[in-house]
Amino acid sequence: MLEIKNLHVKLEEEDKQILKGVNLTVEAGKVHAIMGPNGSGKSTLSYVLSGRDGYEVTDGEVTLEGEDVLELEAEERAAAGIFLAFQYPVEIPGVGNMTFLRTAVNAQRKARGEEEMSAADFLKLIRAKAKELKIDADMLKRPVNVGFSGGEKKRNEILQMAMLEPKMCILDETDSGLDVDAMKLVSEGVNALRSEDRGFLVITHYQRLLDHIKPDVVHIMYDGRIVKTGGPDLALEVENNGYADILAEVV
Numbered sequence: 550m551l552e553i554k555n556l557h558v559k560l561e562e563e564d565k566q567i568l569k570g571v572n573l574t575v576e577a578g579k580v581h582a583i584m585g586p587n588g589s590g591k592s593t594l595s596y597v598l599s600g601r602d603g604y605e606v607t608d609g610e611v612t613l614e615g616e617d618v619l620e621l622e623a624e625e626r627a628a629a630g631i632f633l634a635f636q637y638p639v640e641i642p643g644v645g646n647m648t649f650l651r652t653a654v655n656a657q658r659k660a661r662g663e664e665e666m667s668a669a670d671f672l673k674l675i676r677a678k679a680k681e682l683k684i685d686a687d688m689l690k691r692p693v694n695v696g697f698s699g700g701e702k703k704r705n706e707i708l709q710m711a712m713l714e715p716k717m718c719i720l721d722e723t724d725s726g727l728d729v730d731a732m733k734l735v736s737e738g739v740n741a742l743r744s745e746d747r748g749f750l751v752i753t754h755y756q757r758l759l760d761h762i763k764p765d766v767v768h769i770m771y772d773g774r775i776v777k778t779g780g781p782d783l784a785l786e787v788e789n790n791g792y793a794d795i796l797a798e799v800v
């Protein structure tokens with residue numbers, strides 16, 4: 550599904566190389582987790598995949614179902630099925646949450662040559678999905694993320710993901726700021742979206758999220774590269790022993 554080969558990325562504004570040869574393949578139907586010490590490049594990878602400005606790809610390639618992702622603008626990547634749930638969701642004053650989502654859903658449908666969703670169908674769907682995530686009706690009417698608590702913002706990201714039904718879901722530290730109940734809700738929301746034709750890349754610092762969203766593969770990122778790949782046990786090893794032993798083995 551998503552294939553990243555030898556990806557090298559530097560900041561546009563300064564001569565700083567952040568990703569130094571990332572190789573990663575996420576197969577359809579699989580959940581890959583990325584862990585790694587602070588500053589190793591995890592968020593940068595997620596931003597580059599989603600098409601955020603400010604980064605220059607100096608080498609390597611990224612394809613989604615064989616299509617060159619790096620050639621596409623951010624909105625084209627979204628229409629192609631790449632979704633990023635932000636580590637720090639942005640507030641959009643003046644834009645109602647529901648209006649934002651309906652516009653996003655229909656823009657993607659249009660870009661794919663599909664019919665727009667009717668207002669009635671949209672309302673029915675968003676109410677059902679919001680209920681599952683315990684997002685109340687009031688939050689759907691408020692401006693996007695404005696005045697939302699940290700946990701509410703994260704749940705709202707998952708609502709967006711549930712409404713857009715992307716092919717490739719990237720979650721950047723979605724667990725940070727969530728209380729234990731919210732973590733369960735969010736994980737259930739993610740698990741409900743797991744399917745044979747959808748891939749997940751879950752960036753997290755904590756094993757506890759992976760207790761709920763069981764990964765198929767766990768990667769450790771360090772200094773702009775994936776330095777170790779394993780099964781779910783690798784996350785447990787990190788939780789129990791930190792990164793020192795793993796990094797001493799591989800760096």
Ligand SMILES: Nc1ncnc2c1ncn2[C@@H]1O[C@H](COP(=O)(O)OP(=O)(O)OP(=O)(O)O)[C@@H](O)[C@H]1O
Nearest residue numbers: 560565567585586587588589590591592593594603
């Ligand atoms: N715009 C920027 N200007 C300067 N340095 C940057 C910028 N963006 C990223 N970096 C640097 O790139 C490195 C990787 O950052 P990134 O946020 O990708 O790490 P991370 O693995 O997601 O960290 P964390 O676990 O703390 O969220 C860090 O050293 C960071 O300071």
